[in-house]
Amino acid sequence: MTESLPNPKDKLLDAALPHVPFDGWAEATFTAAIEDAGIDAAVARALCPRGAVDLAVAYHKRGDTLMLDWLKTADLTEMKFRDRITAALRKRLELVEDRELVRRGTTLFALPQHAPDGAKLIWGTADAIWTALGDTSDDVNWYTKRATLSGVYSATVLYWLGDNSADQVATWAFLDRRINDVMQIEKLKAQVRESPTLSRLMAGPNWLLGQIKAPSRFSRSDYPGSWTPPRP
Template sequence: MSDIEHDAPAADPIGDVDPEIITPVADGLADARAAILERIADHVVFDGWSPAAIAAAAAEAGVSAETARLAFPRGVDAAMGFHLRGDRKLAEALAQEPLGGMGMTDRITRAVRLRLEIAEPDRETVRRAASLFALPVNAGNGAKMVWNTADTIWTALGDGSEDLNWYTKRATLSGVISSVTLYWLGDESEGRADTWAHLDRRIADVMRIEKAKAAVRRNPLGKIAMGGFDRLTRGVRAPRRAGA
């Protein structure tokens, strides 16, 4: 069965992102971060993901300048927090979506589209974040954000893989998310129709690759080759959230 079509009970998710930003509870700054992120989008449009934007949003929220600096020491920290806030909204929205009657491919397509629909009111803010994450010094954090979105989707859709598939599913979906997001940022078509067509094409590309992989596994020589690969990767296990 292909990675993108696999359907299984939910597994414990993991995020390879700074835990203080994902779940900022231990340091007592959760409320301050949430209040700043609620107001920061309009300021980012003018000031970028900068200390000035953080300070302006904090002032609106009644958060002291000192607390704001502790909450988000750098602009990239605020950009990451904003992205993860959108991922949490996505998880909540997917829990309410009537996905039961859809095939897995349609579920994934719907989830990616829903993530962009959540971001639509703040498209310019996302554009600024994309430019920030494109800088070499921030590229690793940008990759983590895309990975977190892919993990959010697979977890919400009930992925239960515990081996190499855990990684390949998220890596494949991360590529789709990155491509579609960049297309969306430049799309001026009515209702973003061109973006949704691009999304459909990317998902179709993935399915063609998965079908080709399945055909290799059915071939006698392919079975031998893939059998060796499977033995090499047999010890690869999905990570688990701390405390799980």
């Protein structure tokens, strides 16, 4: 039985990683990666039309894949749901072998021309976590869950990049506080739903939000969601 050949894009990414802390996700890194990986330049450009930017995207997605692999084998059944989310986010950061790779990526995706890529990647991480943990929402909650978790993840990454505490204990405490803040919001939403007076006041907005549907698993690559018009 023959072994499968290594993915050339993975090979290119692996070759780029040692250069990123010094040159960033830049053209110099991409050029060095082509040479170190021994890949034809034309093939490399076909795989990554935007050069190191595409490698930075691939690096982030690789981290998501590793996190999902861990979630498939981790036993989280005894954890509260909030703790499962916390564990997933923490593992996502613990899997990073060099914080400078993320720091350089944060700088890259802060640039206006690459900001949409950065936002899409963060959303993708949040979506991966919710989906892996069994989220079945198909209405506006599909969006609010991912938007909220995207905010938590983004804030935690920035805190983590500047954290010099032993074993990043300050980061994990920060993450726990952010998750607690989210839980307070969820409690407030539940109180609104359970209050007859507030429910009547929110009847119109709730109806409007109820028309928003999550994208199906077949259409997510095409558009972020859909609007269900009221029936005549």
